[in-house]
Amino acid sequence: MTPPPPVPGFKKRIDTMEELALAIGVSRPTLSRYFQDPERVSRTSKERIRQGLDRVEYVPNFFATRMNRKSTGIIGVITPYLNDLFFTKLLEAIERAAMKAGYTVIAQCSHSDTLIEARAAETLMSMNVDGALMAPLGNQSDMRVLERLRSRLPFVLVDSRPEGLSDVDFVGTNHVQSTGLATEYLCRVGPPPVFLAMPRVNFNAFEREKAYIAKMEELGHTPRIIGTEAMNEEWFFESHGQAVLDREFAAGRLLEASVLCANDRVAIGALRAAASHGLEPGAKRNGGLRIMGHDDYPLCPFLVPRLSTVEQDVDSIGPVAVSRLVSSIHAQKNHDGQFVKLFDGTLRLRESA
Amino acid sequence: MTPPPPVPGFKKRIDTMEELALAIGVSRPTLSRYFQDPERVSRTSKERIRQGLDRVEYVPNFFATRMNRKSTGIIGVITPYLNDLFFTKLLEAIERAAMKAGYTVIAQCSHSDTLIEARAAETLMSMNVDGALMAPLGNQSDMRVLERLRSRLPFVLVDSRPEGLSDVDFVGTNHVQSTGLATEYLCRVGPPPVFLAMPRVNFNAFEREKAYIAKMEELGHTPRIIGTEAMNEEWFFESHGQAVLDREFAAGRLLEASVLCANDRVAIGALRAAASHGLEPGAKRNGGLRIMGHDDYPLCPFLVPRLSTVEQDVDSIGPVAVSRLVSSIHAQKNHDGQFVKLFDGTLRLRESA
DNA sequence: CTTATCTGTGAACACGTGTAAAAGGGAGGA
């Protein structure tokens, strides 16, 4: 039997490096070196391999390659939630930075479920990732899982930080500063703001509340927080904000107040409630309803009215977290001290306040 | 030297199954069987292993386990973009369905970059995933990459489907129906709608345009499409919608028109433009500006005004795609025919139209 | 009590690649 004629565009599929070595005419270890760094083989071999790879289809086995390397070149990332543009923005920044640093990213999502978060951590550990980044669920998170990650591999927390955990690297926003900034601004341009809390899904919720209270007292005002009762502890931020303000407005309260929302998604609900009651936040320069958010959600500039907010510096938080993680990886032995970097927020003033 | 006393909560770390076997007192293959399915070992061994695992910390090596199994139990998912709640919703539905089916999901994001998409495909193939789901970038996608995936493993396209590719399974929305539905509705309640196109990043953009034209002609109206000129081919949908309508309104055009937007994000920009010109879409029942979207973006009910739209049945698309993929995986040999499932859209009427 | 049957076990091999150490090969100098 004659072999079938070579079909243009159809390459012979080769499954193992061994076969490939046979087909090309170099030894397998030479191929192995070539795939890790083409410069590690001689000029002639390099050319020969390159031509050979043009004629066949071969994909190295990810598992086999990573199993024996001292370093897998993988960074694991655990995110609490997908349906939130803040986290997707953060994840994107992280992935870009990690790619630039030469790492493969394995992203896992907790889907706001403690067990899934724990399983994700387990998966990352079983993959021998070089390091892990994690934005935790919050008080729902199993602290033993975090502790386990921390003790096993280079580990950096992002966005939100549990209190009980000691000695964990953390990169996030300085909520005292950011929330303080917003509070101060609102005090300057109108009546002292009310704080519309968010479901207490993570520690940022508490931190922002505390920061608001501190700044208010510093300025000699009495803080007032709404939206804490009957909280569902779920991630339905918009409907939460809407429901709370709906109640207030319907009772004729807060019609001319300044409302500082714990985050932009809560604020979107707040804007909605205002519109439903015929109110135009921020429209009147002197007095009148003001609504402000926190995070600078990508949609803020397109809302009606445009939402004033405090921007979290996600484009710094992601890369810096990655950079710390990478240096932690290279340090081999556990890093000396705890690394904590808090980025300031920036006022984004638009129409709503 | 005496061994250190056992610290409560501190478990001895064991790295390989071999050591674990030694520590527990059963053979390694028995452990291997236990981890795959505890029922495959005798009752006595099961109990012994369970107690042993309580005393030590052991995580099986992901790579080693997957390398030798005939099936890796992994489903790969490639998504074009993260900062879009439509895709995150789809991804979440897919992950949930895959988890329920007992698969591990490895999600990769193209970050709207052809090369990254190709690399993601390469990664999935090198991991010997049992199957792959992909929402392609669109006309930017490298068709050879898709073709390669299709010929190598069970493969199902989701959301958007290239034309050139034959015989690929696909699960998505019936845009002829969904866009037709919106067009028809708008024709019924007001003047025949103008179609505000979206940047032509994928094939749905064309499909919806064509569907709009077809329905308009069927109803005896002349179609009119705006927003096609000077398209940046990028994913800045909101600013695109805003810019296009800004121009129109500023020139005094379309002030009382019905505008069907190619998707909700474009519509959000359109709503913003309307507000900037003092227009209230959908407010007047008889005549007046109407704006409608497509997809049912999670924020639609909270926008001002609440955005009327057509819902894509993401909660069916994701699971059905997974289910087809899984049956494809079990079928071993390539499936007989091409599987195409298109879900109808549902009208979500709110305030804007 | 013997024999047939079944069930769970473990020794041995397999998977596809990384890597250290040994072997090879060519150039340059004596």
Place this chain on the structure above:
DNA sequence: TCCTCCCTTTTACACGTGTTCACAGATAAG
């Protein structure tokens, strides 16, 4: 011509777990 040195390639072993198959032990049937 021979030797040495340096760079490249190859040989051989390692990685951690899946899987096969012969075997021992238990159980049931006669």
